[in-house]
Amino acid sequence: MMKKNINQKIISIIEYYKMINLDMIISNDPITRYKREKNINFVSDKREKLNILKKKIENIKNCNLKKAANKMVFSDGNINSKIMFVGEGPGAQEDRMGLPFVGAAGKLLDKMLDAINLNRTKVYISNVVNYRPPNNRRPTDEEIEKYLPFLKLHIEIIEPKILILLGSTAMQAISGKEKIISKARGKWFKIKIGGCEPEIIVTFHPAFLIRQPEQKKNSWYDLKLIREKIKFLKL
Numbered sequence: 359m360m361k362k363n364i365n366q367k368i369i370s371i372i373e374y375y376k377m378i379n380l381d382m383i384i385s386n387d388p389i390t391r392y393k394r395e396k397n398i399n400f401v402s403d404k405r406e407k408l409n410i411l412k413k414k415i416e417n418i419k420n421c422n423l424k425k426a427a428n429k430m431v432f433s434d435g436n437i438n439s440k441i442m443f444v445g446e447g448p449g450a451q452e453d454r455m456g457l458p459f460v461g462a463a464g465k466l467l468d469k470m471l472d473a474i475n476l477n478r479t480k481v482y483i484s485n486v487v488n489y490r491p492p493n494n495r496r497p498t499d500e501e502i503e504k505y506l507p508f509l510k511l512h513i514e515i516i517e518p519k520i521l522i523l524l525g526s527t528a529m530q531a532i533s534g535k536e537k538i539i540s541k542a543r544g545k546w547f548k549i550k551i552g553g554c555e556p557e558i559i560v561t562f563h564p565a566f567l568i569r570q571p572e573q574k575k576n577s578w579y580d581l582k583l584i585r586e587k588i589k590f591l592k593l
């Protein structure tokens with residue numbers, strides 16, 4: 359009976375904290391069983407917000423991707439950039455190094471950036487999922503759903519003016535499952551993501567371009583659109 363009351367009390371406390379919108383993490387500390395995670399909404403510093411987001415992702419529970427991966431892959435590039443790229447998910451090299459786009463696809467992405475006078479000091483890069491899907495498979499719909507709130511928060515923190523979705527996984531995660539990349543690529547559109555509403559464009563994923571080099575001409579068309587938009591927005 360006594361035990362039930364204590365459990366009920368804990369549940370009420372958790373409900374109360376949920377109600378007042380405070381995120382909690384369970385602590386092993388014997389004195390304070392519950393530690394408060396800083397509420398991202400009350401933090402103004404971008405780097406601190408990103409660190410809170412990183413912790414939230416590190417604290418994901420019951421995730422098969424996380425269980426199978428070596429390292430969490432959060433982002434690379436300039437946190438103050440107004441140009442953000444989103445890929446699909448880490449591959450083997452990224453999983454080893456904890457950085458996005460450092461393998462073969464990353465080398466091609468660097469060339470694509472260079473072609474329009476960009477590089478990693480001028481852009482910000484992340485992925486739909488932050489842990490490597492085993493055998494480089496596409497993340498499942500369930501996995502994408504699980505990580506989508508983090509990706510959206512990530513975009514909100516960076517506040518890009520231009521958002522480039524690399525490949526169909528990023529495209530479908532942000533702009534809807536019904537879209538087909540061959541039709542949707544190379545066109546600007548806008549979607550409200552939390553407090554920001556960037557100009558969005560979909561283009562082919564560099565890993566796809568490695569497999570289908572004849573599509574590089576379409577990719578080049580998209581890159582030129584991005585270059586023009588950067589000029590137009592004076593970024």
Ligand code: URA
Binds near residue numbers: 448457460463
């Ligand atoms: N492919 C992606 O989509 N992301 C990476 O980080 C690496 C390869």
